[in-house]
Amino acid sequence: MSTHSTLLFVLAAVAVIVVVRWVATHTGLPSAALLPLIGIAYALLPGPNLGLDPDLVLMVVLPPLLYSAALDSSLLDLRRNLRIVVSLSVVLVLLTGVLVGLGFHLFVAGATLAAGIAVGAAIAPPDPVAALAVGRRVNLPPKMITIIQGEGLLNDATALTMLSVAVAAAVGGKFSFPAAVAQFVLAAAGGVAVGAAVAWAKRLARPLTADPLLSNAISLATPFLAYLLGEALHVSGVLAVVVAGLIVGHQTPELGSGASRLQTGAVWRLVDFFLEGFVFLLIGQQLPEVVQGLRQYDTATIVVAVAVSVGVVLLLRPAWLMLTQSLPRSLHTRLGGVSEQDDTGEPGSARQAARADRNADRLTPREVVALSWSGTRGVISLAAIFTLPLTTDSGAPFPDRDLLLFCTFVVVLVTLVGQGLTFAPLVRRLGLRANKSDQARVRNEARSAAVEAALARLDAVAADEPDSAPAVDATRTQLLGRLKRYRGRLDLIQQSGSADVPTSPEYETALRVRRAAIDAQREELLRWRDAGRLPDEELRVLERELDHEELLLPKRASS
Structure with missing residues (x-):
């Protein structure tokens, strides 16, 4: 594309993202499910198309999205639900990759185990953007939000590490289970250490964060610093970003100024809005590329490969959740490191808190159903599978690369559109809502x-x-x-x-009166400006004061 065409393309994409956001707000449909469909429609039209650069997604798009999500997460709530989060983001991801690999090896003609595990690793991690957007709109309980958010923060590191091991085996033809486990543990531990170090370094920069502009600059640079440092040390850059975000988010209330926090929060919301919109449009536009290499495969092979991929992704998640929740309560207690004796030996409030922490990972049947349907896949799956090399070390083509691309695209489309559009009605039908x-x-x-x-x-x-x-x-x-x-x-x-x-009529009346007073002040300031009695620069200062006062008012009287 020429510079002029690229600019037009970007402006058109921004317009589409804005319109879809408006439609999603007024209809309740998730924009994460609508945008890929628009991307597919555009991809089928004649004209230039935007390809997916996996390095761009993994190095430029993924770090800020993960960091922003980590900043908004609760480190304490995540720790309280850590067992189920780890179960979904580590164990289930590994299990999904292995079962998809076995399915390809056993049922797809000519497929190797390593290639199957590679596609399994790519489609294993859910992208929680669609589920979280719907969950917040339908007022999903905070515990469910924490689990979905925590799973999305940690599963990418597991999947990408598993993918690198599988690709190495497929390319070089050698695989060592002890070496793979050692690589995984080293990558995870190193990622945690790098993330903690970056968060510590950001804390040392505390004197700079009093200036909102400096605070924003440091905040925007932090995820890229964590990712690049992790990758340079050959550990998990993704996990480094997540850990840094969790620690910084936990420390944010005590660091910097109020103005810095307000402005930084607004900047990250805008970054999330555009990055998420562009990546979901990008998903749909990959259709021509993933389809063009399928001519070499017969229909039966394609159908079996897609059935294995989609079947494992859709069926394994509810089966795993039901299995883990059917474990005896005593086993959960021992796994949590707290015994019944500890319970009886604690005074009232401490004992109740300990009991709540032990039971935090216990899910009701309705919660299991909702979590089973929240595993939407996204652009990370496509970016991961596009990183597959074209050839092996021997110069032969990478086994079934085109078929793996297509299977990943179908899984992303089925879960993102199918589950994304039906998640809200399911949650409402289950009656799950925050108190x-x-x-x-x-x-x-x-x-x-x-x-x-x-x-x-x-x-x-x-x-x-x-x-x-x-x-x-x-x-x-x-x-x-x-x-x-x-x-x-x-x-x-x-x-x-x-x-x-x-509802309280007196409270609602007080809010209306306070808003009316702010509106009257703002109108009077504008009259002064229009009459030439107040310079625009002074108007902005006074208007900012009113904006902050208005921001302090609850959006709804129920707050």
Whole structure:
């Protein structure tokens, strides 16, 4: 493409992404499922098409997407659900790769075990973007969000390491199980160490993060630094990015300024929006390339290969979830390292917390069904399979490369479109939804505790600085007003006893009044600007103050 054509193509893609986002917002359909279909439709039209560069995806697209997801994850919640997350992101990925490999070796004519494991490794890791987008829209419980998010963070490292081992065996014709295990452990441990080191280095750069622009620059560079450093040391760059993101996200509330956090969060949301949109459009546009090499295969071989790939991906996940959840509770307890004796030896609240942690990975049947249908595959699977070399060390063509590309594309399309479009109706039918009342109660309890801490600090300030009495009294009056509102919300929630947050006419009226006051101030500032009494530069400063004040208001009265 010429520069002019490329620019037009990018602008058209941006327009499509924006329109699809609008459609998804108003219809409830996930944009991650709609965009590949549009990409396929475009690929079938005459004219230039955009090919998938696996190195570009793995080095430029994957690190920021993983890092952003890690920043939004909860390190504590992930640790609480670590057993099931590891079960899905490590054990299930490895099992999927091996079973697909065996299926190819046994049922696909001429296929080798190594080539089968290679495609199995590529299609094993779910891409949770579609499932998470739907889950948040239908108010999926936080525990389910954590599991889906945690699985998506860790499974890519497992799959890509497994893929490299399988490709080495297919290309060189040699495979050593102990060497493969050692390579996997070394890559994982090294990735964790590199990620922790990058997070530590970012913490040392704390003085720079007070400036929002510097904070954004450092934040955008961090995932690429972690990935490149991991790859340079021949460990898992993907895992390095994830670990760095989890640690930095956990430390973010205590680092930098409020302005830096607000701006950095906005930047990452925009990065996610465009990167995810482009990669899902890119998936559909690969159809011509993955189809063109199928002429050498008979229909039966193609059908069997696709059936093995899709069948293992769709059937193994629910089977694995049901198997792991059917283990005796005592086995889960021993695996968690906490015994019943520990339980009885702990005082009230600590004992309840320990019991909650032990049972965090226990899923209800409805949760098992929902998680079984959340395993959508995405661009990482395609990028991984496109990294397969064209030839082996002997100069022969890589075994069944075109067939492996096609199987991966079909799996991505079936799961991304089929499961993506049906996940929301399934979740609604199962009745899985977060308890909004509990969420609002926790928020208002935390707000009340924070205000009480501020009031206690004011007493200390007043004692140390007698001259500050007027300022302390004014601040105390403001805080007491907040505390009264928060406690009123708590009383209303506790009296309701419902899973939905009760509405309060007084609270909703107060929000409307506060928004009306902000709107009136903004309109008056614009009149001053239009009359030439207020320079645009000063308008932006004052408008930013109002924007921050408006941002503090809950989006809904139920908050």
